[in-house]
Amino acid sequence: MQKAKTLIWVVVLMFCVSLASCTQGAEVPATEEPAAEEASGEPVTIEWWHISTAEDHKALWQEMADEFMADNPNVTINITVLENEAFKTKLTTVMQSGEPPDIFQSWGGGVMNEYAEAGLLQDITPALDADGGAWRETFSPGPLSVYAYQGKNYGVPWDMGMVGFWYNKQLFADAGIDAPPQTWAELLEDVQALKDSGVIPIALGEGDKWPGHYYWTYLATRIGGQDAFNAASSCSGSFTDEPFVEAGVKLQELIDLEPFQDGYLGATYGDEATLVGDGKAAMELMGQWAPAVEKDNSASGEGLGDNLGFFLFPAVEGGSGELTDAMGGGNGFGIGRDAPPEAIEFVKFLTSKENQIALAEINVGLPVVKGSEEGVSDPNLLMVQEARDKAVYFQLYYDQYLAPATGEVIKDAVQGLFASTLTPEDVAQQLQDSHVAESCQ
Amino acid sequence: MSAISGHEDTVGLQRKRGLSRRNQDRLTIVLFLLPAFIFIFTFQIYPMIRSVYYSLYEWSGFGPLTDYVGLANFERLFTGREFWDAVWHTALIMIWSLALQLPLALLLALLVERDLPGRGFFRSIFFMPYVLSEVIIGQVWIKMFKPDPQFGFINAVLEWFGNLPVIPQIETQAWLADPKQALACAFVALTWQFFGLHMLLYIAGLQNVPRELEEAARIDGANELQTIWNITLPLLGNAIRTSVYLSLLGSVQVFGVIWVMARGGPIGATETMSTYMYRSAFLKFSLGYGSAVAVVILVISLILSTVYQRVVGQHDYIGGI
Numbered sequence: 022m023q024k025a026k027t028l029i030w031v032v033v034l035m036f037c038v039s040l041a042s043c044t045q046g047a048e049v050p051a052t053e054e055p056a057a058e059e060a061s062g063e064p065v066t067i068e069w070w071h072i073s074t075a076e077d078h079k080a081l082w083q084e085m086a087d088e089f090m091a092d093n094p095n096v097t098i099n100i101t102v103l104e105n106e107a108f109k110t111k112l113t114t115v116m117q118s119g120e121p122p123d124i125f126q127s128w129g130g131g132v133m134n135e136y137a138e139a140g141l142l143q144d145i146t147p148a149l150d151a152d153g154g155a156w157r158e159t160f161s162p163g164p165l166s167v168y169a170y171q172g173k174n175y176g177v178p179w180d181m182g183m184v185g186f187w188y189n190k191q192l193f194a195d196a197g198i199d200a201p202p203q204t205w206a207e208l209l210e211d212v213q214a215l216k217d218s219g220v221i222p223i224a225l226g227e228g229d230k231w232p233g234h235y236y237w238t239y240l241a242t243r244i245g246g247q248d249a250f251n252a253a254s255s256c257s258g259s260f261t262d263e264p265f266v267e268a269g270v271k272l273q274e275l276i277d278l279e280p281f282q283d284g285y286l287g288a289t290y291g292d293e294a295t296l297v298g299d300g301k302a303a304m305e306l307m308g309q310w311a312p313a314v315e316k317d318n319s320a321s322g323e324g325l326g327d328n329l330g331f332f333l334f335p336a337v338e339g340g341s342g343e344l345t346d347a348m349g350g351g352n353g354f355g356i357g358r359d360a361p362p363e364a365i366e367f368v369k370f371l372t373s374k375e376n377q378i379a380l381a382e383i384n385v386g387l388p389v390v391k392g393s394e395e396g397v398s399d400p401n402l403l404m405v406q407e408a409r410d411k412a413v414y415f416q417l418y419y420d421q422y423l424a425p426a427t428g429e430v431i432k433d434a435v436q437g438l439f440a441s442t443l444t445p446e447d448v449a450q451q452l453q454d455s456h457v458a459e460s461c462q
Numbered sequence: 463m464s465a466i467s468g469h470e471d472t473v474g475l476q477r478k479r480g481l482s483r484r485n486q487d488r489l490t491i492v493l494f495l496l497p498a499f500i501f502i503f504t505f506q507i508y509p510m511i512r513s514v515y516y517s518l519y520e521w522s523g524f525g526p527l528t529d530y531v532g533l534a535n536f537e538r539l540f541t542g543r544e545f546w547d548a549v550w551h552t553a554l555i556m557i558w559s560l561a562l563q564l565p566l567a568l569l570l571a572l573l574v575e576r577d578l579p580g581r582g583f584f585r586s587i588f589f590m591p592y593v594l595s596e597v598i599i600g601q602v603w604i605k606m607f608k609p610d611p612q613f614g615f616i617n618a619v620l621e622w623f624g625n626l627p628v629i630p631q632i633e634t635q636a637w638l639a640d641p642k643q644a645l646a647c648a649f650v651a652l653t654w655q656f657f658g659l660h661m662l663l664y665i666a667g668l669q670n671v672p673r674e675l676e677e678a679a680r681i682d683g684a685n686e687l688q689t690i691w692n693i694t695l696p697l698l699g700n701a702i703r704t705s706v707y708l709s710l711l712g713s714v715q716v717f718g719v720i721w722v723m724a725r726g727g728p729i730g731a732t733e734t735m736s737t738y739m740y741r742s743a744f745l746k747f748s749l750g751y752g753s754a755v756a757v758v759i760l761v762i763s764l765i766l767s768t769v770y771q772r773v774v775g776q777h778d779y780i781g782g783i
Contacts, residue, residue: 136524139524282609284637286640287727288639433730436728436729440641
């Protein structure tokens with residue numbers, strides 16, 4: 022009996038310990054610079070959440086924050102660095118409790134619109150238009166508009182690029198491929214050739230779902246072009262129209278070749294970047310951040326270096342989309358409802374020409390402020406930048422552009438296509454059903 | 463406290479406020495219960511009531527509640543396939559827990575209760591996973607199940623054995639990445655997490671089994687298995703009923719480990735009721751619908767709990783520990 026009691030106490034004690042370990046360390050701000058003695062204004066604290074986990078990038082953001090704090094002794098900037106998926110979860114939670122961070126990572130589009138509609142974001146249009154639009158003038162108008170909803174800006178971009186294939190030149194050459202594919206049919210041939218040469222043709226982290234939905238979205242863009250998407254998204258057409266079914270059919274042709282690594286359905290984007298960065302997989306379909314993440318995830322810490330190449334998503338035979346049409350997006354700063362004026366000053370500072378050039382120089386993004394193009398030196402990123410600027414029809418990622426629920430549905434449905442549990446018709450139908458329910462009233 | 467003060471005081475108080483002794487006792491009880499009640503009401507009852515309220519609205523979770531839809535969320539839930547898939551996966555976890563996890567825990571409890579060398583060591587080791595946080599458990603098992611043999615321990619072992627000529631080969635598997643295997647993989651992690659707790663319950667129960675009875679059985683010529691089957695197990699009834707109860711309710715609520723390991727995927731293969739609730743409320747921004755799922759989970763838990771208590775008798779499960 023006595024022994025049993027002791028055991029119960031042990032259980033209770035252990036339970037308390039585990040509880041304590043859960044509550045501690047939940048939120049440790051990255052910086053806590055003490056405000057200087059000779060503070061000029063009222064002490065202000067700015068909460069900044071970003072997802073730039075790559076070492077160089079994280080350090081650069083920190084440097085910029087330190088510099089701003091040194092110049093403005095009354096300002097304290099608390100940086101919270103979160104991994105992409107964890108960030109999305111955590112941001113939703115604080116948004117629902119009505120306490121957004123002052124500055125946070127944003128991709129614009131449907132998710133941002135939802136926050137804006139609920140009054141959780143700050144309209145920074147006045148700041149952009151102050152002094153005759155001095156701040157607004159510094160941005161390229163396209164990227165800036167991604168962070169606008171009903172004519173008001175709730176954030177600003179710091180990076181804008183596009184999705185394309187990042188490939189290993191050496192592995193392509195070893196497989197006897199002398200030039201990157203121009204058409205979907207050529208891509209399928211090259212995949213087969215790579216497979217025969219014994220490497221993984223394509224790395225894919227489909228456990229995260231968003232990497233796979235790039236394939237479907239890009240195929241739809243190439244096949245249907247701007248007209249098909251505009252019709253479907255404005256509810257005058259439908260996502261069950263032929264181009265969107267055809268996108269699934271074409272993707273299935275690729276899936277049938279089994280070009281991905283073993284277990285790709287459960288893999289994360291991190292796994293995907295590691296495979297390419299370590300030279301085990303020949304290519305991945307990814308945005309402008311791919312080289313930085315590959316480098317960071319590779320065993321050597323160097324990535325592929327000069328061996329890494331970039332080519333545009335191939336044209337689809339008979340498709341009405343142009344090869345210059347681009348699908349992609351970028352990163353920006355969303356501004357929380359209660360952000361102090363200093364936070365906007367800080368964002369201005371972060372998006373200054375000098376800081377945009379500094380960002381471009383470490384190859385972690387493509388700057389959006391006019392005149393900062395000179396910071397881009399990497400030949401691949403230059404290619405991305407050129408293609409981005411040439412695009413007449415620029416399609417933001419579907420999962421960000423469409424309503425959040427629809428964004429989840431398209432990602433889930435495409436995963437079903439990869440797992441062969443859904444047909445191309447099913448995918449199109451599920452997307453349409455959700456789109457009608459969410460956005461066509 | 464006035465209850466501690468002398469008899470005369472109490473009488474005085476009684477006259478002054480017209481409280482009978484019984485009422486005063488009641489007041490004392492209420493006062494003692496109040497802190498716990500406030501805590502439970504604020505963090506459990508109140509949120510439950512709010513969930514019921516939210517479940518009647520179409521609401522993204524941001525801004526004011528305006529879109530009253532009545533029972534439409536429940537209708538969507540019961541007519542859609544996704545929720546029933548989640549219920550099925552939860553039921554599978556429940557069945558596997560009762561059929562595999564508890565017998566394993568019982569077996570280990572019987573073993574570490576014997577006078578075997580190192581039993582104290584194993585008792586602690588077996589209980590350790592239960593103390594770890596769910597995120598750590600999920601992360602550990604992700605690493606065990608990685609499909610690439612270079613990173614995944616289990617596949618590395620399979621590959622190593624595959625290179626030996628004698629042993630029949632088992633091919634490396636995709637594990638969590640294979641929709642057919644993912645739920646079973648998650649269950650392995652759940653078993654690892656919880657068997658220690660159940661083992662502990664059984665050990666506590668075993669200490670209440672009088673040694674004399676087992677010895678008497680042995681003297682009468684019963685072998686080890688017969689002793690366990692006819693003496694030990696029946697006397698362990700209370701502990702077994704408790705652990706079945708905890709296991710049933712735990713299965714309904716299982717979330718953390720599965721979410722960390724597979725986030726309900728691939729293609730919904732590990733979607734349980736709780737992950738489905740979370741996905742609806744927080745990823746699809748439909749807090750109203752998610753609340754409807756939460757209400758259904760609550761009702762299922764209540765039914766399970768009441769029926770179980772009625773069937774096995776309330777005194778049994780309380781006396782179990």
